[in-house]
Amino acid sequence: MSNQSVGGVAPSGFRLMLLRSARALRTPMPYLAFIGIGLWLGIYFLFNEYWKLFPFYKIPGPVEVVTEWVSRDPIWGTSLFTEDYYRNIWVSCRRIGIAFALATGLGVPLGLFMGWSQKFKDYTFPVLETLRPIPILAWVPLAIVMFAGFETPIIYLATLASFFVTALNTMLGVESIDESYFRAAGCLGSKKHHVFFHVVVPGALPFIFTGLQISIGVAWFSLVAAEMISGDYGLGYMIMDSYMVNKYTTMVMAMLTLGFVGWTTSAMVRVAGNRMMQYRQKALGQGGV
């Protein structure tokens, strides 16, 4: 309502997007980005494919990779049109989904309690901090021994990595909440559980989502490593396997796919965070445009 009084109807949704992109096109930024990416691809093409410089020629160039990628009849057996490609993506995504859900389900509550209760933190945090410096990859042999099969050890490793990040960020999030919110809640007659659900949880949410974005990146990192070392299917496996049998084109394809899928998942987390913290978006919008 007050928006209208300020300056007509504030644009929203699709219109706002159009408005913003029109404004962006008037700055040099999109053209620079275009040049930058062009430059990079150009060098990649010239070095690897055109001039075939040492040792660049050993890695397939962009034309070769893209041709293979969109080919209905791929030379090395994997492209956008083969079932194999999607199967690897699906397997990795499913593992990430399970690991991320487990890590969030365990890490967020643990972090909330650590941030909320000093006593709880005193007893749990040191153990967490002792285990945290051990790289996730160092757990691989232990994970294989502890859990049977392929699937569980891989999911365990990805979960472990993302769990530490989530728990830590959630704890920091609770500790970042201004004391006056707790006091305000107290003098308005809250009981403990009210404080928990109305102050601790929403107050920590911005940190939690920052943590979740990092944690999904870390989960991919560990997943790929685990799949490369001991896997069947999955993008990490696809990279390792095509390396082993000298299908380098497929290998580069898998790397790029991995980047794209990883980026998409972290964008999804970001969008979910913005959805859940409308109040921040609105406050920002007020300051912005």
Add this chain to the structure above:
Amino acid sequence: MVDKKAKTPALVRLFRDQTFRRGVIAILAFVVLWEIGSQFKSWFGVMVPFIGKIAPPTAVAVSWVEVGQWPGYWQSWYLSTGRVFLGFTVAMIIGIPFGLAMAVNKYFRGMFFPPFEILRPIPPLAWVPASIIFWPTTELSIMFVTFLGAFYTIVINVLGGARSIDIQYLRAAQSMGATQWDLFRKIILPGTLPSIFIGAAVGMGITWEVVLAGEMISGGGQQGGGGLGFFIWSSYMGGVMDQVVVGMISIGLAGYISSSLIRYIGHLSMPWRRMF
């Protein structure tokens, strides 16, 4: 108040601290539970799931004492540390100027940030095979992947840190007649220092992770053999599980020491901001 504090020794003060005492209790409890969990089968004949398959802490300790006498074990420390140090240093040398350049020049940023952002989501480990193909020796390829791991984090932190500097400082300096170089040297660089150190501490963690993976994946062949990652992997292949745990603890320790070192250097080089 100062002399009052000086009279009580640091260790005594530490043990008076409730948080510290609770921490000690928690870690002791953790170790004891681990011991019980691992030994349960030999004591009571019933296997505890998961933990039951891990070597107990006492066995690990015995094994560590034994392993500590092998020169090969210390050689692993040396090799891994060397790789981490080299990869990390190169990442700092390239990453800091690159990040600063992107922060101070928007055209440079407009051009180089997009390709950087396209490559960044690819986990460093995914580069391992490509790197092995590309570089002539395994050693170089491990180092390259190590470099990548730290590079992204450092650049992002430098860029974020430099861009978050309050414009008022720059204006104040300009009004006092500072040149462009002064601005860079006296404001942007020290203003970015905290972020550089945060990026370095995080990057160091990633570097250890990547070195380990590189050593494990490349199998530590004849050329680039050794390293703590290889130590863990070969112990596992040889079925010596207590040595695997020794390796894990060693590498955790190494990572922890390196991050602490970075924090300490940060503490020394930023007297105006004792934040760590």
Add this chain to the structure above:
Amino acid sequence: MTANPNSHSGNSRGAISIRNVSKVYDPGGVNVRAVDDCSLEIAGGEVCMIVGPSGCGKTTLLNAIAGFHSISEGQIDLDGEMLCGPSKPLADQGADRVVVFQNGALFPWKTLAENVAYGPVVQGVMNKNEAREKSIHMLDEAGLSGVADKYPGEVSSGMARRAEIVRALINDPKVLLLDEPYRAMDALTKSIMHESLLEVYDRTKVTIFFITHDLEEAIFLGDRVIVMTTRPAKTKKIVDVKISRPRDYRLLSSEEFRVLVEETKEAVHEEAVKAFEAGERELA
């Protein structure tokens, strides 16, 4: 408990009696006496303004009443019942004494209406719908009808502060504790806030315990102005403001107002100099 003869209201709720209260902080083994043997009787329905230099222990007193901090010695009663004393150094927190904070503490993740409705809902005195209706009604009364469903980050600081006072009032508190609520505001906004607070007071006659640095604010709003010494805080001077209510901004240019300001200024300035020379940082 002696009722203050200068109180302008017949309200008997919300009388605070502070007797010989001291507070000693112990940061890192150094004893810091924030409040020293402070006694003060505040009648029900009085507007009591506390003025003193930064870090003099005013907030410590407020924290003791609200139940955020314990006291070391003495006793504080509310309407004849002990809040805190020798046997119970920390008062219970409760909605009979609601605080409005220095930097504002509306929950940023709740809309203004949700913020206002929060108290009655968690206390279980109203269900969600009743509380929402009442809060919208009260926000309307305070001139905030259009923004009830906005988040605190979307409205001006003046509106947010007004909503915070509404959030306090919906609980029908005995005492309103204000900790420099208008500190960060410009003079114009401040004067609007003052008038709206006076309007609220004339309507509700709630006891107000108001901490401020601003002498003119203190005299404009208060029935009594208590000037505190620098740390450790004691009452240095009590100024009775015998100006009739309702008051408005014209008062600010009147002769009697200026005389009162002059009279108080000297005492405050003396303490401010002492505090400045001590150069100590503010304690929580």
